[in-house]
Amino acid sequence: MAGAAGRVVRRWYPHVLRSSLQVPALQLHMSKTAMRASQKDFESALSQVKLLKDPGNEVKLKLYALYKQATEGPCNTPKPGVFDLINKAKWDAWNALGSLPKETARQNYVDLVSGLSSSSDSSSQVKPEADRKQPGYETLVVTSEDSITKIMMNRPAKKNAITTQMYNEIMLALKAASKDDSAITVLTGNGDYYSSGNDLSNFTDIPPEGIEEKAKSSAILLRDFVDCFIDFPKPLIAAVNGPAVGISVTILGLFDTVYASSRATFHTPFSHLGQSPEGCSSYTFPKIMGPAKAAEMLIFGKKLTAAEACAQGLVSEVFPDSTFQKEVWTRLKAYSKLPPNAMRISKQVIRNREKEKLHAINAEESRVLQERWLSDECTNAVMNFLTRKAKL
Numbered sequence: 264m265a266g267a268a269g270r271v272v273r274r275w276y277p278h279v280l281r282s283s284l285q286v287p288a289l290q291l292h293m294s295k296t297a298m299r300a301s302q303k304d305f306e307s308a309l310s311q312v313k314l315l316k317d318p319g320n321e322v323k324l325k326l327y328a329l330y331k332q333a334t335e336g337p338c339n340t341p342k343p344g345v346f347d348l349i350n351k352a353k354w355d356a357w358n359a360l361g362s363l364p365k366e367t368a369r370q371n372y373v374d375l376v377s378g379l380s381s382s383s384d385s386s387s388q389v390k391p392e393a394d395r396k397q398p399g400y401e402t403l404v405v406t407s408e409d410s411i412t413k414i415m416m417n418r419p420a421k422k423n424a425i426t427t428q429m430y431n432e433i434m435l436a437l438k439a440a441s442k443d444d445s446a447i448t449v450l451t452g453n454g455d456y457y458s459s460g461n462d463l464s465n466f467t468d469i470p471p472e473g474i475e476e477k478a479k480s481s482a483i484l485l486r487d488f489v490d491c492f493i494d495f496p497k498p499l500i501a502a503v504n505g506p507a508v509g510i511s512v513t514i515l516g517l518f519d520t521v522y523a524s525s526r527a528t529f530h531t532p533f534s535h536l537g538q539s540p541e542g543c544s545s546y547t548f549p550k551i552m553g554p555a556k557a558a559e560m561l562i563f564g565k566k567l568t569a570a571e572a573c574a575q576g577l578v579s580e581v582f583p584d585s586t587f588q589k590e591v592w593t594r595l596k597a598y599s600k601l602p603p604n605a606m607r608i609s610k611q612v613i614r615n616r617e618k619e620k621l622h623a624i625n626a627e628e629s630r631v632l633q634e635r636w637l638s639d640e641c642t643n644a645v646m647n648f649l650t651r652k653a654k655l
């Protein structure tokens with residue numbers, strides 16, 4: 264069941280598979296504080312090693328020897344026979360560590376893996392992102408590698424506010440990602456914000472047919488946009504790198520996993536803007552966090568911290584801002600190696616029975632908003648922002 268990736272890992276790093284069995288023995292031999300600090304690093308190195316490209320036999324022997332020394336202490340098993348070449352090489356490497364203390368071996372293991380990770384990171388980043396990005400997008404940077412399609416909103420100077428063009432490009436990128444050979448798809452933002460939501464200047468571009476026509480075409484765009492998230496067939500992950508506002512928050516209920524930086528906030532100030540909830544949040548939020556918490560966000564515009572959003576189930580996990588990118592992408596690279604068909608099918612099993620309902624909710628929310636956009640409350644709020652009289 265582990266698939267080809269699992270088989271390769273077992274062949275290269277057989278020691279890693281036994282790590283969980285070794286931990287308690289290791290813990291017995293250390294002071295409590297030192298144990299807690301370095302045990303975590305060691306465990307994370309054991310996970311990281313599975314993601315490395317083949318570092319060559321010499322390094323693999325070093326890793327093996329350090330692992331054995333760190334978990335079992337000095338080599339005291341009988342030396343394999345001369346014809347048992349592989350086991351003899353492993354025994355020699357372990358035995359060469361003599362009486363190196365377990366703690367030092369563990370530290371050396373962590374340092375070695377960390378060195379290997381940074382050199383493999385830099386070799387996999389030979390091409391800068393600008394060279395790898397898919398053509399045809401002006402408001403996004405879309406890249407596909409390591410079985411991950413990453414869609415990055417790219418208007419950092421405008422806090423990644425979503426223009427009509429960006430809505431259309433995100434839909435295009437999602438449709439392409441649903442058919443490409445990536446296993447998972449990630450939406451994230453460039454700069455200090457994840458997204459400040461709908462670009463309020465979208466409302467200033469009134470066609471000759473008048474404001475009703477604008478409200479109608481905006482409702483169609485909104486409905487099509489949210490439909491793409493409802494129908495997206497592969498695991499969809501949000502990497503919320505900073506504050507998120509409005510529609511960038513509401514659609515999170517349609518993602519499969521949401522990772523947030525500790526700097527992220529989640530804000531849906533619809534009443535302040537004379538508007539009403541969209542992105543199926545009128546259904547998904549009460550379901551995720553309960554009606555009382557959902558009402559505080561969707562009716563009263565209560566802004567949540569990342570920790571609060573996680574406690575309420577909107578966010579899967581929060582990472583410290585300083586290590587957010589590293590930790591999230593390490594995690595996602597590991598997930599992207601899981602069998603893609605199994606992941607798609609699991610998503611279908613989890614989500615499909617809700618799809619029809621979600622489409623109906625999306626249609627209804629879009630219809631209500633079409634009316635809201637024509638109200639004085641909404642017009643005044645948008646004008647106040649655009650004339651710099653109000654900010655959130």
Ligand SMILES: CCCCCC/C=C/C(=O)SCCNC(=O)CCNC(=O)[C@H](O)C(C)(C)COP(=O)(O)OP(=O)(O)OC[C@H]1O[C@@H](n2cnc3c(N)ncnc32)[C@H](O)[C@@H]1OP(=O)(O)O
Pocket residue numbers: 420421422424425430459460461462463464465481482484485508509510511532533536538541648653654655
């Ligand atoms: C087809 C239609 C579908 C509609 C779907 C319904 C969607 C609903 C929503 O998403 S509601 C939420 C709408 N968003 C907002 O109301 C946020 C408005 N922005 C702000 O309040 C602030 O900009 C801020 C709190 C996000 C950030 O404040 P600050 O850190 O002080 O930065 P600036 O305000 O100086 O922003 C820098 C620059 O970006 C412009 N900008 C930011 N957000 C938006 C936005 N949502 N719309 C338009 N422009 C935005 C801001 O004006 C600045 O531009 P400037 O440098 O002055 O040219």
